[in-house]
Amino acid sequence: MARDVLITGASVAGPALAWWLGRYGMNVTVVERAPEFRDNGQNVDIRGAGRVVAQRMGIEDEIAARTTGEKAIAFVDEKNEVQAQIDVGDFGAGGPTAELEILRGDLSRILVERSRDKARYQFGDRITALDDGPDGVDVTFEKGGRRRFDLVIAAEGIGSATRTLVFGDEARRKPLDLYMGYFSIPPAPTDSEDTARWFNAPAGRSVFLRPGGDATHVVLTAQQPPDGREDLEPSEQKAWLRKTFADAGWEIARVLDGLDKADDFYFEAIGQVKMDRWSKGRVALLGDAAYCASPISGMGTSLALVGAYVLAGELSRHEDHEAAFAAYERIMRPYVEQAQNVPKLGPRIAQPQTRFGIALQQWALDLSTKPLVKSVATKLMSSKPEKIDLPNYGYGVDAGGLKTPAVGD
Numbered sequence: 001m002a003r004d005v006l007i008t009g010a011s012v013a014g015p016a017l018a019w020w021l022g023r024y025g026m027n028v029t030v031v032e033r034a035p036e037f038r039d040n041g042q043n044v045d046i047r048g049a050g051r052v053v054a055q056r057m058g059i060e061d062e063i064a065a066r067t068t069g070e071k072a073i074a075f076v077d078e079k080n081e082v083q084a085q086i087d088v089g090d091f092g093a094g095g096p097t098a099e100l101e102i103l104r105g106d107l108s109r110i111l112v113e114r115s116r117d118k119a120r121y122q123f124g125d126r127i128t129a130l131d132d133g134p135d136g137v138d139v140t141f142e143k144g145g146r147r148r149f150d151l152v153i154a155a156e157g158i159g160s161a162t163r164t165l166v167f168g169d170e171a172r173r174k175p176l177d178l179y180m181g182y183f184s185i186p187p188a189p190t191d192s193e194d195t196a197r198w199f200n201a202p203a204g205r206s207v208f209l210r211p212g213g214d215a216t217h218v219v220l221t222a223q224q225p226p227d228g229r230e231d232l233e234p235s236e237q238k239a240w241l242r243k244t245f246a247d248a249g250w251e252i253a254r255v256l257d258g259l260d261k262a263d264d265f266y267f268e269a270i271g272q273v274k275m276d277r278w279s280k281g282r283v284a285l286l287g288d289a290a291y292c293a294s295p296i297s298g299m300g301t302s303l304a305l306v307g308a309y310v311l312a313g314e315l316s317r318h319e320d321h322e323a324a325f326a327a328y329e330r331i332m333r334p335y336v337e338q339a340q341n342v343p344k345l346g347p348r349i350a351q352p353q354t355r356f357g358i359a360l361q362q363w364a365l366d367l368s369t370k371p372l373v374k375s376v377a378t379k380l381m382s383s384k385p386e387k388i389d390l391p392n393y394g395y396g397v398d399a400g401g402l403k404t405p406a407v408g409d
């Protein structure tokens with residue numbers, strides 16, 4: 001009998017896992033708390049091993065066809081004069097603009113659409129109780145009904161409620177003392193089709209405008225320790241951003257006007273999730289729910305794709321789910337630790353407090369792109385190989401995809 005697997009969360013990690021488990025012949029149900037598919041979110045990066053997984057899934061070309069077109073980031077001053085510019089490929093694979101950048105909603109749509117033939121999606125529902133027994137997990141859903149599954153995988157993002165239900169307070173949240181608001185606004189003549197613009201205002205604030213499709217994608221970042229505003233209503237979060245950025249200068253009037261009208265607003269407290277274990281009994285965690293590295297790392301989406309690949313591959317290899325979960329953790333831990341290794345000072349350097357700090361940051365950035373310094377910096381950044389050897393599970397490795405017999409079939 002093929003395993004019955006419940007996945008919660010239909011953003012990146014959940015649908016990627018559904019795709020792989022479906023290919024391995026398992027019965028997959030995906031439950032997502034949002035009432036319908038969510039299109040929002042801005043640029044996410046797919047790097048290194050994440051890109052290899054996309055190749056093995058056969059979706060690399062589709063992603064490449066929908067990349068945002070961003071080729072560089074220009075750091076501008078109040079008068080919109082470029083003080084420093086970093087191009088794609090500067091500083092090797094770890095540079096700020098990845099070769100494969102796509103809007104989160106576009107990537108999620110590709111994954112959901114590609115996995116739908118082998119997975120049942122249920123939007124607008126969530127788990128309210130779990131009873132993990134020797135023969136399966138009895139799951140109670142908010143919309144009513146109770147069903148037994150062989151395994152439950154929570155891919156619910158940084159604030160996962162199922163993680164709390166199963167692991168209590170085992171997850172340690174490491175705050176990076178930043179709030180970010182993401183939304184889209186209509187393009188203006190100052191926007192470029194291929195160059196993002198980054199503007200710093202004093203008091204640790206930044207405005208990041210990125211190209212992509214027929215809109216300009218905004219990230220407003222404010223330095224502030226988390227104080228619970230991530231749980232407020234979007235209208236309250238928007239009001240706080242409006243107040244915080246009111247005197248930021250540059251193109252802020254246009255940005256705040258767009259903020260009021262934006263219907264794709266997403267707001268989060270930036271931080272990381274660290275856990276001593278990612279599974280308990282028949283329940284495992286995947287993606288940001290298990291090991292959020294934060295947008296500062298540029299690695300969250302690659303971790304989600306690679307984690308889904310490894311977890312599914314190990315489940316296809318092992319009849320015993322505990323052995324599969326242990327192998328998933330053994331393979332992923334070093335890669336996750338490397339991705340989470342964001343210097344605590346990083347956010348402070350990116351968000352200076354004073355005008356002098358901003359000038360210093362821009363001088364240093366400009367210097368770092370000068371040929372001699374750049375080649376040294378690139379060598380330093382490129383010399384670290386990724387701490388993962390992607391196992392070959394025998395599916396999707398060649399263009400045609402080698403079919404592996406499903407566990408239990």
Ligand SMILES: Cc1cc2nc3c(=O)[nH]c(=O)nc-3n(C[C@H](O)[C@H](O)[C@H](O)COP(=O)(O)OP(=O)(O)OC[C@H]3O[C@@H](n4cnc5c(N)ncnc54)[C@H](O)[C@@H]3O)c2cc1C
Nearest residue numbers: 009011012013032033041042126156157287288295300301
């Ligand atoms: C709407 C949205 C916009 C985003 N925008 C950006 C962005 O602009 N830039 C960036 O770097 N990162 C963004 N992210 C985060 C990024 O997608 C992740 O860091 C990364 O891709 C890892 O994905 P994940 O699937 O593990 O987690 P997430 O992408 O956080 O997805 C978790 C999913 O689980 C669902 N969920 C949560 N709780 C439950 C529950 N109890 N039951 C069922 N479902 C639940 C959520 O609605 C969500 O769909 C965004 C995430 C979301 C959900």
